Every structure is written in structure tokens, then in C-alpha cells.
Amino acid sequence: xxxxxxxxxxxxxxxxxxxEKFWPQGDFVANSLGMPDAPRVRLPHPxxxxxxxNLERVxxxxxxxxxxxxxx
Amino acid sequence: MxxxxxxxxxxxxxxxxxCTDGLPVVVPTxxxxxxMALASGLDRDLALGDMGPGKGIATVEKVAVAAVxxxxxxxxxxxxxxxxxxxxxxxxDLTEMQATTHCTAPLILxxxxxxxxxxxxxxxxxxxxxxxxxxxSIGRALRLAMINIGGGRxxxxxxxxxxxxGKFTYCLGEDEEASPLPPLHVDLGFAPEDSTVTVIGAEAPxxxxxxxxxxxxxxxxRLLECLAIGLANIVTNNAVLTGGAAMVLLNPxxxxxxxxxxxxxxxIAERLHGLCAHSPDDLARYAAAFAPRREQSAAxxxxxxxxxxxxxxxxxxxxGLYSMVMPTWCGGPHRNRAITVAVETDQFCEVPSADPEG
Numbered sequence: 357x358x359x360x361x362x363x364x365x366x367x368x369x370x371x372x373x374x375x376e377k378f379w380p381q382g383d384f385v386a387n388s389l390g391m392p393d394a395p396r397v398r399l400p401h402p403x404x405x406x407x408x409x410n411l412e413r414v415x416x417x418x419x420x421x422x423x424x425x426x427x428x
Numbered sequence: 429m430x431x432x433x434x435x436x437x438x439x440x441x442x443x444x445x446x447c448t449d450g451l452p453v454v455v456p457t458x459x460x461x462x463x464m465a466l467a468s469g470l471d472r473d474l475a476l477g478d479m480g481p482g483k484g485i486a487t488v489e490k491v492a493v494a495a496v497x498x499x500x501x502x503x504x505x506x507x508x509x510x511x512x513x514x515x516x517x518x519x520x521d522l523t524e525m526q527a528t529t530h531c532t533a534p535l536i537l538x539x540x541x542x543x544x545x546x547x548x549x550x551x552x553x554x555x556x557x558x559x560x561x562x563x564x565s566i567g568r569a570l571r572l573a574m575i576n577i578g579g580g581r582x583x584x585x586x587x588x589x590x591x592x593x594g595k596f597t598y599c600l601g602e603d604e605e606a607s608p609l610p611p612l613h614v615d616l617g618f619a620p621e622d623s624t625v626t627v628i629g630a631e632a633p634x635x636x637x638x639x640x641x642x643x644x645x646x647x648x649x650r651l652l653e654c655l656a657i658g659l660a661n662i663v664t665n666n667a668v669l670t671g672g673a674a675m676v677l678l679n680p681x682x683x684x685x686x687x688x689x690x691x692x693x694x695x696i697a698e699r700l701h702g703l704c705a706h707s708p709d710d711l712a713r714y715a716a717a718f719a720p721r722r723e724q725s726a727a728x729x730x731x732x733x734x735x736x737x738x739x740x741x742x743x744x745x746x747x748g749l750y751s752m753v754m755p756t757w758c759g760g761p762h763r764n765r766a767i768t769v770a771v772e773t774d775q776f777c778e779v780p781s782a783d784p785e786g
Contacts, residue, residue: 381527384585388482405717 357385361394370394371425373418375401395425429458442497447576449568449596453497459785464492467502468509469775476509477516480523482579486512490577491569498569498597502779503546504562506771507625508569511536511599514627514767515570521760525629526580530665531592532757532764534574535630535675536567536599537742539613540623542771549601553746556600556633567597592632600744606680607743608687615693616768623773628675628740628766630754634658639749640685648689651682652696655753656703659732659739664755666732667706668715672758673738673766676700679745697736704739705729740766 360372374382374396386394397418403411432438438455442448454460465472465488472489479486488509495508515522515534525532543549550560557564580586588595604611613624636658640647659666659674666672676696678686686696707729733739745751757764 378587380584381587384579385481385527388480388579388585 357382357394357396358389360396361386361389361391364391364394369426371422372396373399373422375399375403377401395428397421397425446581447572448497449571449575451596453572454499456493456496457785460496460783461489461492463779464495464500464502464505465489467505467777467779468492469506469772469777470509476512479512479516479574479578481527481585482577484577484579486516486573486577491573494573494576495565495569497572499561499565500569501562501565503776504566504569505546506623506773506776507536507538507542507546507549507562507566508573510625510769510771511566511570511627512573514625514769515574517765517767517769519762519765520627520629520767521762521764522574522578524760525757525764526574526578526586528757528759529587529589530757530759531588531590531595531631532629533592533594533598533632534567534570534627535594535754536570537612537626537628537675537740537744538599538601538623538771539604539611539626540618540771541621542623542773543601543604546623546771546773546776547601549599551601551603551744552606555603555744556594557597563599563601564597567594567599570599571595571597594630594632598630600677602742603680603744606747608680608684609693609741609743612693612740612742613768618768618770623771624768625771626740626742626766626768628673628754628756629764630675630756631664633677633752633754634661636751636753637749638682638751640681648686648691651685652699652703655751656700658753659700659755660704660706661755662706662710662714664732665758666704666755668711668718669758670730670732671734671738671763672756673740673764674733674756675754675766676739676741677744677752677754678741679748679751680743681747681749682751683743693741694736696741697739700739701731701733701736704732706732738766 363370476486547562
């Protein structure tokens with residue numbers, strides 16, 4: 357979340373990917389950094405360490421949401 | 429400003445608002461906070477810095493609120509202020525440290541005459557508690573500041589999977605009087621009459637059992653190896669990520685074993701730096717997932733630490749068989765550096781010890 361906001365502040369469009377379990381922390385960071393509506397897309401949890409096949413499934417599933425977030 | 433009919437009601441309200449560490453606190457009334465801020469000798473509106481991840485402004489007054497809630501005496505304020513300054517140093521990486529999933533807490537080590545004049549800070553038996561008011565409440569004041577100014581709350585902004593008990597309080601003094609080594613702050617370039625706090629984001633203490641043998645000419649070598657086994661545990665962040673710092677707390681007997689072998693602090697750190705290493709095979713087996721985050725050295729063993737300077741060594745605790753080592757998180761842009769700050773005892777303003785509200 358913090359990285360997404362830092363990139364956005366550089367003028368580069370950014371969408372943060374935040375897993376389910378870290379969603380409240382994402383909200384906290386976005387609020388504390390003064391960008392509560394910073395675009396973010398929810399991922400299942402966990403993602404790390406779940407294997408390449410699962411990463412591809414997650415990527416396929418969320419790609420439309422990421423594109424949607426960039427458009428709006 | 430909150431209002432409540434009774435102290436008990438105020439305490440319940442503070443719990444409801446998640447302003448406590450889960451234990452009862454002293455209710456920070458205006459009079460108590462004013463008295464605590466006065467003891468600092470500083471302007472109560474003085475801003476010490478922004479505290480992450482919530483970016484609250486750590487004024488002297490807000491720090492005084494934390495000190496009151498923690499149960500500090502006004503005498504402790506210079507140490508609380510210095511501890512807050514230490515974690516606000518950008519090299520400490522507090523914002524990231526408060527948010528990490530790792531179990532890390534600021535360990536405060538006090539050196540110099542403030543251990544006596546602004547405490548007493550326990551340095552000997554059971555120095556890390558329980559039972560020592562100054563140690564307990566100074567460490568707790570820093571934690572309450574990190575909760576209420578920095579906004580670090582479990583599962584919401586503090587994402588530590590389990591945390592550790594030192595996140596309630598984690599403070600002790602170096603037993604300079606029982607140590608065969610110069611005080612840590614003197615080896616760091618301060619004068620003996622200076623007082624300092626050294627704050628390091630540390631895991632819970634890991635015990636190291638060792639019995640010296642006066643007939644064994646290699647006793648010091650074996651002690652160093654034992655300390656290194658504790659410190660270089662291959663499932664610590666230091667071993668896997670490398671690049672952070674660590675604390676070694678030698679009990680006075682263990683310190684004497686090393687000093688009697690002619691080892692100064694710097695040499696002890698150099699020896700530990702060399703011993704705290706893992707082979708490429710072991711790192712590949714146990715830490716492969718983190719390989720891209722390390723500078724790989726395929727041919728030789730890799731130290732857990734970038735430099736001997738990253739291994740802090742202090743003497744504390746009772747005499748006996750146990751020393752302690754504290755590995756660290758070592759994440760963040762500055763790798764969560766240990767920070768030493770001078771305690772401004774010349775600013776301290778002595779105030780009457782009686783609580784104005786009984």
C-alpha cells in the first residue's frame with residue numbers, strides 16, 4: 357500500500373495489491389498517508405509461497421480488476 | 429480531551445478506545461501530564477518528530493501522556509524522551525518496524541549515571557523483569573507512545589503474527605560496575621559521564637547456557653562458539669536476510685571469561701561476526717525463498733551480519749551460567765539500525781514526587 361501511494365505521488369498510475377488479511381492495514385496506511393481512496397485490489401490470502409500454478413490462477417482472476425482500477 | 433465520572437470509568441474508556449497495552453494504566457489527567465512534561469524541562473509543545481505508521485506528531489506533551497499511563501515517575505522522563513528520539517531516528521525504520529509481521533520490539537539499554545539519577549535502572553539479577561519499576565515503566569512508556577502516537581495496533585497496523593512479551597516493555601541498564609569491559613556508550617564514543625539510551629528493534633531474548641572452566645585454556649573460544657550458535661540460529665532474520673544488528677548481553681561471569689582471555693569488545697564482536705556464518709548449502713536448503721534478497725556468495729560461508737559493528741555487546745544480569753542474545757528483524761530501508769541517543773539530564777527539572785491527585 358505504501359509503495360503504491362509513493363509511486364502514485366510520483367505521478368505514475370499505481371494500483372496496490374493487498375491480500376485479504378492485510379486489507380485493514382491497507383486502509384490504515386492509506387488513511388495515515390492522506391490518500392484514503394488510493395486504488396487497491398483485493399487478493400486472496402496467502403499468496404506468497406503457494407506455488408507457481410496458484411500464482412497464475414490468482415493473476416488470471418485479478419487481472420480484470422487491476423485493469424478496471426487503472427481505468428477509473 | 430476525554431471526560432469521565434470516575435478514574436475507573438476513564439480506564440474502561442481508554443481500554444475501549446484501544447489506547448492501552450491491555451493492562452491497566454494510570455489515567456493521564458491534565459495535572460499528571462503537566463507534571464510529567466515539566467520534569468522533562470522541555471517545552472510541552474516541542475515536536476520530537478513524526479511517529480509512524482500513523483504519522484502522529486510526538487510532542488513532549490504526548491510523550492508525557494504515555495509516561496503517565498505507563499506508571500513512570502517524573503524522574504524517568506529524560507530517559508523516556510531519549511528513547512522516543514532514538515526510535516524516531518529515520519535509520520531505526522520505526523514505520524516499517526511497527527507494521528512488520530516479524531516479532532520485534534524496541535529494546536532499551538541505558539548507560540551512564542542516569543541509571544542511578546533517573547531510575548534506578550536495574551542492571552543485575554532479573555534486569556529485564558519483573559519487579560523493577562523504572563525498567564518496566566520506561567519501556568512501557570515507549571510502547572504506549574508507539575500505540576497512541578504512532579498508531580501501532582495489533583492486526584490493524586501492527587501486523588506481527590505473534591508479537592512477543594517484550595512488546596509490553598523491554599528495558600534494562602548495562603551493569604557497568606560489574607563489567608570488565610568499558611561501558612558500551614564509551615566504546616561508541618561517548619564520555620563515561622554521559623548517559624545514553626541505545627535502542628535496538630529486537631526479538632525476545634534467547635538464553636545461552638555456558639559453564640566456564642578455569643582449567644580450560646579454550647574456555648573463551650567455547651563461550652564465543654556457544655554465543656554464536658544462539659545468535660546465528662539459521663531460522664532468524666539475521667541469518668536469512670543478513671544486514672541487521674543484534675544484541676549480546678553477557679552476564680558478568682561470561683564477560684570475565686572473555687576479558688581474562690584478553691578480548692576487548694571490538695575483538696569479541698569480530699570473533700562473533702566470523703563465527704555467525706552459514707554455508708551456501710544450508711542457506712539454499714533453509715532459506716531458498718529469500719535468496720533473491722541476499723547478496724549471494726556461492727563459494728563461501730556467509731556471515732549473518734554485514735559488520736562486527738552490528739553486534740552490540742553489553743554486560744548485564746546476575747552472575748551464573750546464562751547470557752542472552754537478541755537477533756533482530758533487520759528489515760526496512762536502513763535495515764532497522766540500532767540507535768544511541770544522549771540523555772539530556774541537564775534539562776531535567778525535579779518535581780515533587782507525590783501524585784498531585786493522590
